[in-house]
Amino acid sequence: MSNIAVIGPGAVGGVIAASLVQAGHDVTLCARRAIGDVTVALLSGDIKLVAPVLTDPTQGRPVDWVLVTTKAYDAAGAAAWFPSLVGPATLVAILQNGVEHRERFVPWLAADKIVPVMVDCPAERPLPGRIVQRGPGKMVVPAGEDGTDFVQLFANSGLQVSATADFTSAVWRKLCLNAPGAINALLLKPTGVFHDEAIGRLALVMIRECLAVGRAEGAVLEDTLADQLLAGFRAAPRDGINSLHADRAAGRPMEVDARNGAIVRFGRKHGIPTPCNEMAATLLATM
Numbered sequence: 001m002s003n004i005a006v007i008g009p010g011a012v013g014g015v016i017a018a019s020l021v022q023a024g025h026d027v028t029l030c031a032r033r034a035i036g037d038v039t040v041a042l043l044s045g046d047i048k049l050v051a052p053v054l055t056d057p058t059q060g061r062p063v064d065w066v067l068v069t070t071k072a073y074d075a076a077g078a079a080a081w082f083p084s085l086v087g088p089a090t091l092v093a094i095l096q097n098g099v100e101h102r103e104r105f106v107p108w109l110a111a112d113k114i115v116p117v118m119v120d121c122p123a124e125r126p127l128p129g130r131i132v133q134r135g136p137g138k139m140v141v142p143a144g145e146d147g148t149d150f151v152q153l154f155a156n157s158g159l160q161v162s163a164t165a166d167f168t169s170a171v172w173r174k175l176c177l178n179a180p181g182a183i184n185a186l187l188l189k190p191t192g193v194f195h196d197e198a199i200g201r202l203a204l205v206m207i208r209e210c211l212a213v214g215r216a217e218g219a220v221l222e223d224t225l226a227d228q229l230l231a232g233f234r235a236a237p238r239d240g241i242n243s244l245h246a247d248r249a250a251g252r253p254m255e256v257d258a259r260n261g262a263i264v265r266f267g268r269k270h271g272i273p274t275p276c277n278e279m280a281a282t283l284l285a286t287m
């Protein structure tokens with residue numbers, strides 16, 4: 001059994017925390033406001049999330065693992081918890097989208113304490129106090145001693161966690177999937193919009209820009225990836241709403257800088273033009 005603090009018990013954090021409690025770990029929820037009773041509808045059934053909740057970042061105690069499940073743009077708020085939760089032996093896993101997990105947190109933590117996590121765990125929080133897992137939860141971490149410990153943490157949790165020697169490809173593949181989500185946020189139209197031929201072509205261009213930049217960063221991505229992803233969007237339920245879209249519709253900040261913004265940043269570094277992602281990132285950032 002490990003002591004684990006989950007900073008940001010929202011959709012992903014709630015599913016992760018409930019799964020870890022079920023697996024027998026000692027979990028503390030670190031929230032920025034009181035959260036009351038929370039029921040998590042895991043794929044295996046509903047469970048009431050029973051775990052201590054802290055709302056004051058100074059009140060933590062050093063734990064074995066800190067799992068950060070805030071949105072990428074809340075990194076500074078999440079980092080306010082580190083002085084109380086992070087001791088000499090603590091590792092901090094960053095369960096966020098994008099490709100800059102370490103870069104985002106090195107202002108507050110030594111790089112060797114950070115374990116980046118590619119998280120693919122469809123989940124939502126339709127109401128306060130209710131979190132719903134929408135599909136199988138998968139995570140990938142870099143191979144090594146810390147990665148092995150992280151995989152071990154999730155034994156018997158119901159989540160599929162693996163370590164890979166090629167983490168770069170895992171995160172860039174996920175970013176290729178996320179890139180066209182900006183189209184939904186700009187149009188405020190759900191996944192069905194990808195059935196439109198012109199929108200489909202735009203999605204392919206955005207994915208191919210990301211793919212070219214990812215390859216320049218060392219990711220191994222197949223030529224057919226863009227077509228595969230578009231086919232996946234077209235096969236998905238037409239009413240699916242991605243998180244950029246949901247955040248814009250609710251008037252919340254969006255993770256556009258961590259997603260399309262990262263494609264543009266890394267593209268510049270390699271001299272690779274990314275005009276469609278740049279337009280999407282600029283328009284969404286200006287809204």
Ligand SMILES: NC(=O)c1ccc[n+]([C@@H]2O[C@H](COP(=O)([O-])OP(=O)(O)OC[C@H]3O[C@@H](n4cnc5c(N)ncnc54)[C@H](OP(=O)(O)O)[C@@H]3O)[C@@H](O)[C@H]2O)c1
Pocket residue numbers: 007008009010011012013030031032033069070071072074076077078095096097119120121122123124125243255
């Ligand atoms: N949801 C998905 O299906 C999914 C799938 C794959 C990857 N991801 C990625 O996973 C990450 C988390 O996404 P999410 O959908 O779980 O987001 P979310 O539902 O918005 O949850 C984020 C949580 O962080 C909390 N938070 C923000 N600042 C905090 C602070 N300073 N201290 C403590 N808690 C704080 C928020 O509190 P409030 O409740 O007060 O807002 C919220 O509960 C993102 O990078 C996302 O892109 C999500």
